[in-house]
Amino acid sequence: MILKTSLIDRRDFLKAAGIGLASAMTPTAWAATLAADAIFATAFVKRDGSFGAAVLSEAGKVLHAIDLPDRGHDVTFDPISKRSVVFARQPGTFAVVFDHTGRAAPLTIASISGRHFFGHGVFSPDGALLYATENDFDNAAGVVGIYDARAKFSRVGEFPTYGMGPHELLLLGDGRTIAVANGGIETHPDYGRAELNIATMKPSYVLIDRVTGDLIEKHELPSALHQLSIRHMDTDRSGTVWFGCQYRGPGTDSPLLVGRAARGKELQLLDMPSEILSALRNYIGSVSANPAAGTVAVSSPEGNSLVVFDAASGRAVSNRALVEVCGLAPDRTGFMATTGAGEIVERSGMTRSEPDYVWDNHMLRIEPAA
C-alpha cells in the first residue's frame, strides 16, 4: 500500500475519512445555494508589504483578516468545523488554520523537513482530514500530505501524486477520489522558484484514491505539449473537471490552455477563438466553475483577461479585459473576481477597490450556511 498512515489505524482512517458523507448536489440545490449571500476568502498582500488572508462579504468588504508570515496562495474551508486553511505560496513551509468568526485563534501548520507546500489543499467531506499538495524536493516528487484536523492538524501520512510539481487538487463528488494537477515542473528551495526541468517537463492529471493512495487514472498531454503545465482546476455541475494550463515554451506558440477531464476519458483541450486565446498570454491563473449557471471562468493576470465558458458546450461565451485579474469565485449567476491591482469586481461588473490590499491569485466561496 502506498499510503503511509503509520499513526492511524486503517479502520479509524476510513471512519475519519468520512466516506459516504459526500454530497452530490443537484443543479437546483446549487442554484439555491449560490443565490444566498456568501462570503469569500482570499490571501492578500498589503501595500505596506505585509501578508495575510481575508474573508470578504459579497459586496467586497473585508469582514475578517489574519496576518501571515509570508505570501499565501489558496484557501480551503471545512463547513463542519467552519475553519479555513490558507496555504503558503510555493516554496512556503506554513499553512494557517483560521476561524473567520474569530472563535478560535489561528493555528499554524509547519511542513515537515524535506517538504514544502504548493499552495493548495482540500478537506475530507467530514472535515476530519486535510490534504495538501507538497514537494518532496530532494526526490523531485509530488506528494499529498495528510493532516488530522481533529488532532491539531498533525501530519498523519502522505501519498504520491505520481508526478512532479503538483499544484491544485480537488476532491471529486464521490468524496473519495482526489484529482491532482501535476504541473510537471521541478523546483528546489535551494534555487528559489527557478524551474529546473523546462526541457524535459512532463505534466499530468491524475486521480488518486485518497483512502488507499492508489493511482486510479493518469493522463498526460500529447508529447508536443509537454511544456503545457496543468495547474488549476474546478468541477462543473456534471462532475467534469475543467483545467487551466500555463505554457513554458516559446511565447510565439499558442497552445490551447483550457481543457476538460471526464472520468475514464482522455483529456480534451478546448478550442476557442484566436483573439480570446491570445489574450490569455499562455497563462491561466485560476479556474472556477459556477454550477448553477452552468459556466466555467478562467482568468489570466498576464493577459488581463477573464473568459467565461458554457460548461455543456465547452464554448467561450464571454471575455473581458480586466487588469491583473486572477481570483475567481462563483456568485449567483456570475462570478466575483479579484485583481492584483486591489480591485474586487462583483458579478454585475461593479468594481470596488480596497486601497490597502492587493489580492492574491485565488478566491474561495464559502456558503452562507457556514
Add this chain to the structure above:
Amino acid sequence: MLKRFVLLLVFPLALLGVFPASAAVKASEIIQRSIDGFVRPAYASLHDHARNLTGSMRKLCASPSQAELDVARKAFDATVYAWSSAEIITFGPIKENNRLERMLFWPDRKSIGLRQVQAAMADKDPTATDPQRLAGKSVGMQGLGALEFVLYGDGADTLAGRDDPYRCAYGAAIAGNIETMADEVSDAWNKPDGFAALWANPGPQNALYRDGNEAVTELVGVFINELEMVRDVRLKAFFGGRPDADRPKQAIYWRSRNTTRSLAGNLSGMDDLFQASKLGDALPSDARWMAESIHIQLVNGVTTAKSVQGPIDKTLSDPRLRDTLDHFALITSSLSTLIGTRLTAEFGLTAGFSSLDGD
C-alpha cells in the same frame, strides 16, 4: 528557469505621450533601441566568441599543447562572459527549440548532466563528437556546463597531450553546437519579419504584444526578473549567508572560476540594455536621478563581482570576500527596489502581483 515577472502599465506610458496612440509609438522606439543597441550586438558578440571558441578547440585537437589548451580555456571564459550578458534575454528565439537550456543547463542539481558527460567520455560515444547529432541529445550534454567539464573537470589536463583525443573532439563538438545556436539566434533577431519586428511593433493585430504597454512590460521585466535570478538563484545557490550553509560546488562555473565573472556579466548586460533602451530619458526631470542611480549601481555591481576572484571555496572562507558578496547581494536588492518599485511607479506601472510567476 524563472518565469519572467510581469508588469502592467496602469496608465499607458503616461509620461511618454499624452495619447495611447502616441505612447505606442514611443514604446516601439524604446524597444527598437533595445533591440538595435543591445539584443542584436549581444548575440553577435556571443556568436563571435563562440566561433572563436570552436576554432580554438579544433586547433587544440589538431595540435594539443598546454599553450593551445590555455587559449581554448580563455576562449571559453570569454564566451561565458558574452553569454552572461546575452542570457538576460529569456524570450524570443533563444526560447525556441530549448536553446536556453541547451546553451546552459544549470543547476545540474542531481548531476544528471555531469554523469551524461562523463559517460560519453568513458564510452567514447561517436555520435557526441558531431555537433549536429549532439544537438539532439540531452540538454545537459551540450552546453557551456558540459564544455566547462571537458576543459576544466577531472582529467582535463590530458587535453594538453595526445592521450585523450576523444575528450577534445567532444569538446569541439560542444563548442560547434554552441556556435550554431548563437548563429541561429543572432540570425533570427536580424530577420526583418522575425521576432524583433513583433516586439518593436505592438498593436491590436500583434498576437504577442497587443499594445506598447505589453512591449515595454517585457523590457522592464528583464531587469526585475534577472536581478532576482542573480541574487536569489545564482548567488544564493552557493552563498549561504553563513559558512555552514555554503554550497561551493553548487556555484555556477565553479570549475572554471567564472562564477563571479558571470554574475558581473549579467549586471553588465543589464547596464548595456538599460543604456541602449534610453528608458531613463522617458523619466520626468525630477526623477532622472533614478536612471543615473541605476547605471551607477549596475556598474558598481559589476566592479564588486569582478573584485572577487579565485576558487569559490577560498572566497567563501575569506571573511573579507564574504562581505563583498554580501555587498553584491545588497546592490542587487537595492536595484530591485529602484527598478521594480520606484522606476515602475514613475511610469505608472504596477508590479504584476498576481502574476509574479508560476502559480
